[in-house]
Every structure is written in structure tokens, then in C-alpha cells.
Amino acid sequence: MTNLPSPDLAGLDAELEALIRSLHRTAPDRVFSAHYNGARLWVKTVAAPRLRSSVLLQKTIAFVFGLPVLQPARNRGGARGLADEAAALRDLTAAGFPVPPVIACTPDWLVLGDAGxxxxxxxxxxxxxxxxxxxxxxxxxxxxxxxxxxxxxxxxxxxxxxxxxxxxxxxxxxxxxxxxxxxxxxxxxxxxxxxxxxxxxxxxxxxxxxxxxxxxxxxxxxxxxxxxxxxxxxxxxxxxxxxxxxxxxxxxxxxxxxxxxxxxxxxxxxxx
Ligand SMILES: Nc1ncnc2c1ncn2[C@@H]1O[C@H](COP(=O)(O)OP(=O)(O)O)[C@@H](O)[C@H]1O
Ligand SMILES: [Mg+2]
The missing domain is CATH 1.10.510 (Transferase(Phosphotransferase); domain 1)
Structure with missing residues (x-):
């Protein structure tokens, strides 16, 4: 049986937090998996916001062609980026779509249930x-x-x-x-x-x-x-x-x- 922290918890329990910190030290990628209490979890760490120059270039292209569809997405990066993603996942879960459950979202980590x-x-x-x-x-x-x-x-x-x-x-x-x-x-x-x-x-x-x-x-x-x-x-x-x-x-x-x-x-x- 798995024993996950209840979803939508704002914080993390201390044991899971310690595990994540230790995995983070050696994880090769920004997104990594963790095994906790018999279940597989996924941890997303903060992203750097995209380079201003590349965002500006994409905005210019969208403007020159008159095509808002080509505008860059707004990823605020950092803790706000994680919170935005958690909010989108919670909305879609509530709407009945198959997205990973949000286990916790802190300023450092977005912890998700496994989606396969x-x-x-x-x-x-x-x-x-x-x-x-x-x-x-x-x-x-x-x-x-x-x-x-x-x-x-x-x-x-x-x-x-x-x-x-x-x-x-x-x-x-x-x-x-x-x-x-x-x-x-x-x-x-x-x-x-x-x-x-x-x-x-x-x-x-x-x-x-x-x-x-x-x-x-x-x-x-x-x-x-x-x-x-x-x-x-x-x-x-x-x-x-x-x-x-x-x-x-x-x-x-x-x-x-x-x-x-x-x-x-x-x-x-x-x-x-
Ligand atoms: N909840 C999850 N369940 C299963 N696999 C996941 C989950 N979250 C992330 N992954 C794996 O990690 C990869 C990277 O995660 P993703 O959210 O796409 O971030 P990014 O593409 O920005 O690195 C995914 O393509 C998938 O292979
Ligand atoms: Mg991806």
C-alpha cells in the first residue's frame, strides 16, 4: 500500500523534504523522480525565466506577422512559475482531466504524483x-x-x-x-x-x-x-x-x- 501525503498540502513533510534535498544534489535534470513510502513521485525544481532577448525576438516576430498565436508563453520562473503550474494542474484535475496530482508546492519544489x-x-x-x-x-x-x-x-x-x-x-x-x-x-x-x-x-x-x-x-x-x-x-x-x-x-x-x-x-x- 502506498502512503502518500494528502494532495494539495501546501508544504512538505520533513522526511520527504529531506529526501528531495538529497536527490536534488545529484539529480542531472531539473525534473527528477523520487520513491517515497512505496510510491513514485516527481519533483520539478525552479526554472530560470527565459532570456529576455529570446522573448523579445518571439514577440517581435508575432507582432510583425500580426499573429498573436506566435507570442511567447509567460513562464515567470522561480517560485511563481511553480505556483502557476500547480494552479493549472489543480484546475484541470477539478475539470476531470488526466493530469498529475499536485502533492505539494513550495517555493523550491513542485511535487507531483506519478502519471506513468x-x-x-x-x-x-x-x-x-x-x-x-x-x-x-x-x-x-x-x-x-x-x-x-x-x-x-x-x-x-x-x-x-x-x-x-x-x-x-x-x-x-x-x-x-x-x-x-x-x-x-x-x-x-x-x-x-x-x-x-x-x-x-x-x-x-x-x-x-x-x-x-x-x-x-x-x-x-x-x-x-x-x-x-x-x-x-x-x-x-x-x-x-x-x-x-x-x-x-x-x-x-x-x-x-x-x-x-x-x-x-x-x-x-x-x-x-
Ligand atoms: N508526474 C509525472 N509522471 C510521470 N512522468 C513525469 C511526471 N512529471 C514529469 N515527468 C517526466 O519528466 C519529464 C520532464 O517533465 P516536464 O514536466 O515535461 O518538464 P520539462 O519538459 O520542462 O523538463 C517528462 O517528459 C516526463 O518524462
Ligand atoms: Mg516537457
Missing amino acids: EALESRLNSLRDRAPDDCWRLIAAAGILLVRLHAANQWHGGAQIRNFSWRSDQPGLLDFEDHDLPGMTLAEKQARDLLLFVYSLTRYDRDTAHPRLPALAASLLGNATPDVQDCIRRLRRRMAWLLALARWLAPHAGRDVRQAAAADAALAAALKN
């Missing part, structure tokens, strides 16, 4: 040997995203790497980029779909049997007209850049090829 395996590690192991199974899992993640949007919610960082998988069901991870000031709900949801589709291009390797277009069609078919318009506007305003990406794609690096593939899938989906 990262979906991406499962997909990587299936990609080449069982592409149908791989795409079955991806479709399930897509359905979860559609359900989130139908509830007037959004993720903010909906790349496939931020999904989990447990008991044959997807879940949502990582709400560090949930705060998207200056965007309408449609823009936030359009951004989710763009990030999701873009992050899937690397799993669509069978050129004779592409799978991304059908998934993009189903995502956009379930999106509101405002979300569809937002993606249309993005494609229109960035048409020259996307044309350049298509032209360069056969010779270019992975990023450009992925942008061209994601755009082709969205273009086909918008025609439906």
Missing part, C-alpha cells in the same frame, strides 16, 4: 517495428486534446513529448507554458494544434502511407471555426516562408522538413 510512462518513450519503441500501434497511441492523445478543447481548456505546450501513458490511456504533462497572455481561447487552442501536429511529423516516416494528414483532418474537423480561422490566417500570413520551406525541404535539415510536412497536413485538413 512518458508517451514519447513508448512511441519511440513502436515507431519502426509497429507503426499502427504507434499511431493508435497518437490518435488517443489527439482525442484527449480534442476533449480538452471541447471543455474550453487548452494545454499551452501540447507537443507529444508532454503526454503520458498509463493503463492504455493518455494523460497530459508539463503546464509550464500554460499561461498565454494576450491570446484568445481560439488562439491558445490553435497553438496547441500547431505544436501537436508539428511534434508528430517525426513519427510519419512511411512516405507511401502518410498518417499525419488524416489525424490533422480529424483535429481540425473537431476544432471551432475560430480555431480553424486562426490556423488559416497563420498559413496565409506566413505563405512566403512556408513556400520557401517547401522549396528547401528536400535539401534542408530536419526542422525545415518537419515544418513543410506539418504545413502540408494542415493545408489538406483545411480543404476538407
Whole structure:
């Protein structure tokens, strides 16, 4: 039997805090797992706010193209960043979505219950040997995203790497980029779909049997007209850049090829 501290505790019990401090000293990453009282927990430590120059660059690009959907997320970093993520997780738990439970949030740590395996590690192991199974899992993640949007919610960082998988069901991870000031709900949801589709291009390797277009069609078919318009506007305003990406794609690096593939899938989906 597991004996976890009760969820939503503001602080941490001293024993767990000591364990986290000791693991933190040697943890190679900002996010690490801990075993406590027979259960696996996840600890997120404070993040540095993004470089001002890169935020400014992204804001400028969004402004020049007239596309709020390209605005940077507001991650306040530090203790406030952890508190913002905890608040988003609690709201989505209350709304009935599969997100990790918040065990505790202090100025130093956000402690979460285990959500299972990262979906991406499962997909990587299936990609080449069982592409149908791989795409079955991806479709399930897509359905979860559609359900989130139908509830007037959004993720903010909906790349496939931020999904989990447990008991044959997807879940949502990582709400560090949930705060998207200056965007309408449609823009936030359009951004989710763009990030999701873009992050899937690397799993669509069978050129004779592409799978991304059908998934993009189903995502956009379930999106509101405002979300569809937002993606249309993005494609229109960035048409020259996307044309350049298509032209360069056969010779270019992975990023450009992925942008061209994601755009082709969205273009086909918008025609439906
Ligand atoms: N509650 C959780 N349950 C299972 N795995 C988790 C959990 N929280 C984080 N992870 C793992 O840690 C990784 C990084 O956590 P994440 O919240 O995505 O932060 P970041 O991407 O900013 O480092 C995830 O991709 C996942 O593999
Ligand atoms: Mg992540």
C-alpha cells in the first residue's frame, strides 16, 4: 500500500523534504523522480525565466506577422512559475482531466504524483517495428486534446513529448507554458494544434502511407471555426516562408522538413 501525503498540502513533510534535498544534489535534470513510502513521485525544481532577448525576438516576430498565436508563453520562473503550474494542474484535475496530482508546492519544489510512462518513450519503441500501434497511441492523445478543447481548456505546450501513458490511456504533462497572455481561447487552442501536429511529423516516416494528414483532418474537423480561422490566417500570413520551406525541404535539415510536412497536413485538413 502506498502512503502518500494528502494532495494539495501546501508544504512538505520533513522526511520527504529531506529526501528531495538529497536527490536534488545529484539529480542531472531539473525534473527528477523520487520513491517515497512505496510510491513514485516527481519533483520539478525552479526554472530560470527565459532570456529576455529570446522573448523579445518571439514577440517581435508575432507582432510583425500580426499573429498573436506566435507570442511567447509567460513562464515567470522561480517560485511563481511553480505556483502557476500547480494552479493549472489543480484546475484541470477539478475539470476531470488526466493530469498529475499536485502533492505539494513550495517555493523550491513542485511535487507531483506519478502519471506513468512518458508517451514519447513508448512511441519511440513502436515507431519502426509497429507503426499502427504507434499511431493508435497518437490518435488517443489527439482525442484527449480534442476533449480538452471541447471543455474550453487548452494545454499551452501540447507537443507529444508532454503526454503520458498509463493503463492504455493518455494523460497530459508539463503546464509550464500554460499561461498565454494576450491570446484568445481560439488562439491558445490553435497553438496547441500547431505544436501537436508539428511534434508528430517525426513519427510519419512511411512516405507511401502518410498518417499525419488524416489525424490533422480529424483535429481540425473537431476544432471551432475560430480555431480553424486562426490556423488559416497563420498559413496565409506566413505563405512566403512556408513556400520557401517547401522549396528547401528536400535539401534542408530536419526542422525545415518537419515544418513543410506539418504545413502540408494542415493545408489538406483545411480543404476538407
Ligand atoms: N508526474 C509525472 N509522471 C510521470 N512522468 C513525469 C511526471 N512529471 C514529469 N515527468 C517526466 O519528466 C519529464 C520532464 O517533465 P516536464 O514536466 O515535461 O518538464 P520539462 O519538459 O520542462 O523538463 C517528462 O517528459 C516526463 O518524462
Ligand atoms: Mg516537457
